[in-house]
Amino acid sequence: MERRDFSFVALARPGAGRDKKTWEDTVVEQNAHEGLIGARVRRKEDLRLLTGRTQFVDDVQLSGMLEAAVLRSPVPHARIVSIDVSEALEHPGVYAVMTGAEVKEAVSSPQPVIWRMIPDQLIPDGYPLAVDKVRYVGQGVAAVAAKDRATAEDALELIDVEYEELPAVASLEDALAEDAPKLYEDWPSNVSGSTTIPKGDVAAAFADADVVVTESFRFARQTGAPLETRGVVATWDPYTSHLDIWLSTQSPNLARDLLGEVLGISVDKIRVRTPDVGGGFGNKFDFYGEEIVAAILSRSTGRSVKLIEDRMESFVANAHSREQKIDVELAATSDGAITGLRATVYAVLGGQLGTVGIGPCWTTAALMTGPYDIPNAELSVVGVMTNRSPYGSYRGWGQPKSNFVHERMVELLSRRIGMDAQEIRRKNFVPPDAFPYASPVFFYDSGRYADCLDLCEKSVEQAGWLERRDKARADGTAVGIGYSFHVEITAFGPSRILNMAGLQHAGFDEEVVRIDSTGHVTVYTGQSAMGQGVQTALAQVAAQSLGVALDDVTVVVGDTDTCPYTGYGTGASRAAAVGGGAVLTAATRLKEKVLRIAGQILEASPEDLVVQDGRVSVTGAPDKSISMAEIGDASYRRMNGLLPETESPTLEEREVFDPANVAFSYGCTAVLTEVDTETGEVRLLDYLIAHDCGTVINPLIVDGQLHGGAAQAIGGALYEELVYGDDGQIQTTTFMDYLIPTATEIPPFRLEHMATVADHIPGGFKGMGEGGTIGGGAAIAHSVEDALSDYGVSITSLPITPPRLLAAMRAGKDNG
Amino acid sequence: MTGKVTVTLKVNGRTFSADCEPRKTLADFLRQDLGFTGVHLGCEHGVCGACTISVDGSTARSCCMLAVQAEGTEVTTVEGLASDGNLHPLQEAFWKHHGLQCGFCTPGMLAAASELLEDNPDPTADEIREGISGNLCRCTGYQFIVDSVQDAAQHLRSTT
Numbered sequence: 001m002e003r004r005d006f007s008f009v010a011l012a013r014p015g016a017g018r019d020k021k022t023w024e025d026t027v028v029e030q031n032a033h034e035g036l037i038g039a040r041v042r043r044k045e046d047l048r049l050l051t052g053r054t055q056f057v058d059d060v061q062l063s064g065m066l067e068a069a070v071l072r073s074p075v076p077h078a079r080i081v082s083i084d085v086s087e088a089l090e091h092p093g094v095y096a097v098m099t100g101a102e103v104k105e106a107v108s109s110p111q112p113v114i115w116r117m118i119p120d121q122l123i124p125d126g127y128p129l130a131v132d133k134v135r136y137v138g139q140g141v142a143a144v145a146a147k148d149r150a151t152a153e154d155a156l157e158l159i160d161v162e163y164e165e166l167p168a169v170a171s172l173e174d175a176l177a178e179d180a181p182k183l184y185e186d187w188p189s190n191v192s193g194s195t196t197i198p199k200g201d202v203a204a205a206f207a208d209a210d211v212v213v214t215e216s217f218r219f220a221r222q223t224g225a226p227l228e229t230r231g232v233v234a235t236w237d238p239y240t241s242h243l244d245i246w247l248s249t250q251s252p253n254l255a256r257d258l259l260g261e262v263l264g265i266s267v268d269k270i271r272v273r274t275p276d277v278g279g280g281f282g283n284k285f286d287f288y289g290e291e292i293v294a295a296i297l298s299r300s301t302g303r304s305v306k307l308i309e310d311r312m313e314s315f316v317a318n319a320h321s322r323e324q325k326i327d328v329e330l331a332a333t334s335d336g337a338i339t340g341l342r343a344t345v346y347a348v349l350g351g352q353l354g355t356v357g358i359g360p361c362w363t364t365a366a367l368m369t370g371p372y373d374i375p376n377a378e379l380s381v382v383g384v385m386t387n388r389s390p391y392g393s394y395r396g397w398g399q400p401k402s403n404f405v406h407e408r409m410v411e412l413l414s415r416r417i418g419m420d421a422q423e424i425r426r427k428n429f430v431p432p433d434a435f436p437y438a439s440p441v442f443f444y445d446s447g448r449y450a451d452c453l454d455l456c457e458k459s460v461e462q463a464g465w466l467e468r469r470d471k472a473r474a475d476g477t478a479v480g481i482g483y484s485f486h487v488e489i490t491a492f493g494p495s496r497i498l499n500m501a502g503l504q505h506a507g508f509d510e511e512v513v514r515i516d517s518t519g520h521v522t523v524y525t526g527q528s529a530m531g532q533g534v535q536t537a538l539a540q541v542a543a544q545s546l547g548v549a550l551d552d553v554t555v556v557v558g559d560t561d562t563c564p565y566t567g568y569g570t571g572a573s574r575a576a577a578v579g580g581g582a583v584l585t586a587a588t589r590l591k592e593k594v595l596r597i598a599g600q601i602l603e604a605s606p607e608d609l610v611v612q613d614g615r616v617s618v619t620g621a622p623d624k625s626i627s628m629a630e631i632g633d634a635s636y637r638r639m640n641g642l643l644p645e646t647e648s649p650t651l652e653e654r655e656v657f658d659p660a661n662v663a664f665s666y667g668c669t670a671v672l673t674e675v676d677t678e679t680g681e682v683r684l685l686d687y688l689i690a691h692d693c694g695t696v697i698n699p700l701i702v703d704g705q706l707h708g709g710a711a712q713a714i715g716g717a718l719y720e721e722l723v724y725g726d727d728g729q730i731q732t733t734t735f736m737d738y739l740i741p742t743a744t745e746i747p748p749f750r751l752e753h754m755a756t757v758a759d760h761i762p763g764g765f766k767g768m769g770e771g772g773t774i775g776g777g778a779a780i781a782h783s784v785e786d787a788l789s790d791y792g793v794s795i796t797s798l799p800i801t802p803p804r805l806l807a808a809m810r811a812g813k814d815n816g
Numbered sequence: 817m818t819g820k821v822t823v824t825l826k827v828n829g830r831t832f833s834a835d836c837e838p839r840k841t842l843a844d845f846l847r848q849d850l851g852f853t854g855v856h857l858g859c860e861h862g863v864c865g866a867c868t869i870s871v872d873g874s875t876a877r878s879c880c881m882l883a884v885q886a887e888g889t890e891v892t893t894v895e896g897l898a899s900d901g902n903l904h905p906l907q908e909a910f911w912k913h914h915g916l917q918c919g920f921c922t923p924g925m926l927a928a929a930s931e932l933l934e935d936n937p938d939p940t941a942d943e944i945r946e947g948i949s950g951n952l953c954r955c956t957g958y959q960f961i962v963d964s965v966q967d968a969a970q971h972l973r974s975t976t
Binding site: 042043045046047048049050051052053054055056058059150224225226227228229276277278279281310311530531532533700701703704707708709710711712734735736740742743744746748749772 | 853864866894949951953958960961962
């Protein structure tokens with residue numbers, strides 16, 4: 001385990017080529033911004049969404065289109081003895097039936113696993129449909145294309161599969177047990193791989209420690225559950241081999257490359273179009289077998305094939321996430337300095353590796369020191385296969401568990417040494433003058449953590465929570481306040497370093513900004529829109545950079561034939577930062593050309609020109625001006641005598657931005673909570689986040705992202721759990737069993753902002769799409785513990801359901 | 817499958833008549849046969865509320881109704897909320913307050929909020945939360961939806 005596979009610290013030198021002085025202390029207040037960057041403007045996306053004029057993937061209708069359905073395994077672990085599809089093929093309205101073996105025959109390679117952080121990890125070949133063996137309930141076994149979905153589903157019932165059932169490896173404990181049945185017979189065990197991230201001398205830290213705190217944490221299986229399920233419409237022409245695919249995805253460029261890899265065609269023949277996407281949350285980042293199945297069915301039938309998963313399928317076929325067991329030891333001095341952290345993350349993987357492999361669980365380990373300067377660490381991750389659905393992406397991507405661990409350990413240390421937890425946080429924070437800071441893996445670029453904690457505490461006081469808690473307690477009600485502090489990795493990421501880390505893909509972003517012949521602006525982006533407001537955000541950046549009105553900017557997304565390439569996809573909180581940065585640079589360069597042209601026409605030096613509201617004028621001589629429309633016309637149509645001889649026609653700039661480093665946002669969450677001590681029910685009364693994501697492009701969008709992220713944190717902390725029985729059967733496949741919070745469970749939110757810019761990103765932007773999700777669980781746990789301080793409750797697992805909390809209260813009483 | 821039946825109903829003020837299988841849900845009928853794709857399907861088991869529409873003046877989950885049950889009814893979908901190019905005050909308020917992100921739950925949310933305001937023109941924040949608690953939103957965390965509905969209520973009160 002003493003291996004260091006790679007290190008961002010060793011590889012990344014974000015300080016190179018920039019002025020160290022500007023890295024630090026580059027602090028601007030959001031309100032100091034003038035213009036559209038920082039403006040709370042309503043979104044450009046909304047009119048269509050509000051009036052029902054959208055096109056989600058299930059709204060795509062093509063001539064002669066068929067609809068498909070997938071037969072899924074009812075058993076967790078079995079050999080497929082035989083599949084008889086003859087009756088299904090005879091069914092009226094059925095065009096094609098495919099088994100796993102036939103799909104395997106039709107592809108060039110197995111389903112890609114793009115995150116390979118562990119060099120010697122055992123990565124089994126997985127195919128779009130099961131071949132020979134099924135390894136989880138819900139794994140696709142066969143697929144039907146028919147005249148409509150109902151007919152396809154009818155035909156599924158006519159497929160006869162004979163299974164030879166094998167003992168199910170239903171849980172982590174089952175998988176690690178001696179003599180456990182093996183998912184892959186040729187492996188030595190059910191362990192897919194393990195690795196350790198070291199820092200400093202952890203053995204010495206523990207040997208010298210005044211205090212060692214030990215705990216084990218458990219996280220339930222959860223899923224992003226976007227309200228729109230996943231879907232695809234594929235048209236694969238059997239004569240030209242062109243594949244035209246509509247996909248509800250966050251990563252169209254990645255999907256295009258992976259479609260090419262799996263189907264064995266060059267990417268010029270593949271067009272991925274992304275319609276409106278009804279929420280992604282990471283689930284739609286990953287690349288699934290259904291995409292391939294639809295394409296192959298299309299080719300074999302010569303027709304377009306639509307495949308939309310229903311909600312029950314979604315609960316087994318969509319990426320599952322969060323499930324981990326983490327054993328932790330923390331070394332500290334008696335005055336609260338954390339000197340060492342040792343942890344093992346058990347990744348409870350499924351029956352196959354998904355697109356991102358062990359990635360999220362590795363990230364849990366990699367970011368486990370959080371905002372704290374912990375000199376010695378040994379952070380291990382062990383990937384364990386079980387007969388559960390494959391593990392994949394969900395907002396936070398491992399970080400909610402890192403956060404829960406380091407924040408819970410701070411609180412446990414606080415109890416042990418009798419020192420206020422906030423003082424422990426302050427004492428151990430990476431100080432502002434230590435940036436760029438080398439954490440065990442990543443470079444943290446900038447931050448003012450203590451200021452953020454202060455802001456949060458001050459806001460809690462101002463909101464009157466302390467009085468509310470006192471009053472409630474006097475009335476005999478169990479009310480508590482809890483805090484957590486989080487960091488969030490964003491602006492993902494430097495391509496070559498990601499490659500060295502094991503990512504089989506890049507992290508750069510490319511943006512195109514064009515002014516047309518009417519002087520209006522179009523931004524072409526490879527980033528995906530899935531409700532996070534990326535069109536509005538990029539339009540704001542372009543509009544301000546060019547000096548035009550927001551209404552004059554259109555942002556085009558969702559078509560690999562017309563939009564540029566972005567590495568990775570729209571995940572890892574990268575679109576605003578790397579996309580915004582690239583748009584800013586491209587637009588700024590484009591503005592220079594506009595000024596050169598205007599300068600010639602106005603007979604003025606470009607330095608003496610200003611652009612405002614789409615009009616270029618000479619400083620000090622406002623009547624001497626020209627509109628962007630006139631410049632557009634001179635650049636595309638009537639250029640003789642206007643467009644300088646030295647300038648080429650058209651107005652367009654393209655920028656490829658490969659960031660030197662990721663950027664870290666951060667925040668402090670506080671929760672006011674009431675617990676019903678009779679029922680164990682937790683009710684959140686108020687919720688506050690103090691947050692810093694660098695330069696804010698649109699505060700309205702940022703607030704919405706924090707609210708939505710926090711709601712998912714609340715769901716994860718209190719309600720959501722994909723439950724598997726001992727028999728390996730999933731028991732939660734409807735919204736009646738898997739509890740997404742409604743408006744009555746979610747409290748009002750209060751937000752406070754500060755802005756410490758990322759100066760290696762043009763514009764100083766950092767991402768923030770996941771921050772709300774990361775810090776919630778620990779803060780809620782702490783508020784519950786505070787409310788139940790009389791009971792000595794210790795929260796070590798999520799979600800905190802009423803039966804678990806009542807058990808923890810009983811255990812606390814027994815211990816105390 | 818079995819033979820088709822003809823269903824005639826009024827949607828957003830216009831009468832439609834189409835043949836469908838008796839097993840077809842009203843949601844699928846509206847989406848696939850009549851082209852009202854503003855009706856969204858998030859769960860098809862009556863929990864998420866994305867498919868909520870108005871049938872004869874009351875909200876209904878169109879995924880849990882058969883098309884044949886809607887024979888002779890008057891239906892309003894999100895496409896019928898704005899009129900003559902003017903947004904409904906709820907739509908204006910959702911836009912202003914960022915009451916939507918991906919927009920998938922929005923048609924159902926607007927239908928639920930619309931009925932809520934008809935029943936209770938001056939709801940408290942808690943009453944709004946209760947009123948929309950049959951509609952799941954996975955994006956917004958509800959705060960801005962509550963703000964939107966409250967603002968729309970105020971606007972509607974001041975103009976009627």
